[in-house]
Amino acid sequence: MKKSKTIWIIIAGVLLAGGLMLLGVAFALTGGDLEKLSTEEKWVEKQYTASAEDIHKIAAVEKNMRIVLEPSVDSNIHITYFESDTETCQIEETPDGTLEIQRQSSKKWYQRIGVMLLFGRGQDRRLEIAIPDGIACDIQ
Numbered sequence: 001m002k003k004s005k006t007i008w009i010i011i012a013g014v015l016l017a018g019g020l021m022l023l024g025v026a027f028a029l030t031g032g033d034l035e036k037l038s039t040e041e042k043w044v045e046k047q048y049t050a051s052a053e054d055i056h057k058i059a060a061v062e063k064n065m066r067i068v069l070e071p072s073v074d075s076n077i078h079i080t081y082f083e084s085d086t087e088t089c090q091i092e093e094t095p096d097g098t099l100e101i102q103r104q105s106s107k108k109w110y111q112r113i114g115v116m117l118l119f120g121r122g123q124d125r126r127l128e129i130a131i132p133d134g135i136a137c138d139i140q
Helices: 002-029
Strands: 044-051 057-061 067-071 076-083 087-093 098-105 127-131
Touching (some): 044 087, 076 098
Parallel strands (some): 067 127
Antiparallel strands (some): 044 076, 087 098
């Protein structure tokens, strides 16, 4: 009984030492910059502007990010959104006066697993919708 317990402790120690060696090698290869190990995508801020006179309804489908409503600085509807190589935002004005905003993702299941190391969490990928004062429209 003692012999099998000793073997498991040795195996655990070897695995722990191997993991620490891999961490040390990764740290050395990145020159001490752990952010280089992050698999978090780089996001680019983009803008879209629509004439408020033509829009009667705003339909935004956003599952994981904040939607912020704010007043517009002029008489147009301004949308600020963020895109990456695998996640885009499709914005369309329909003939019936609906402004549809929908996020599209082309990520494979294995691309959703990654190392962020808390660096990617600082990126605020909100969806901002600026609506002019005095304009009445449905927001969904």
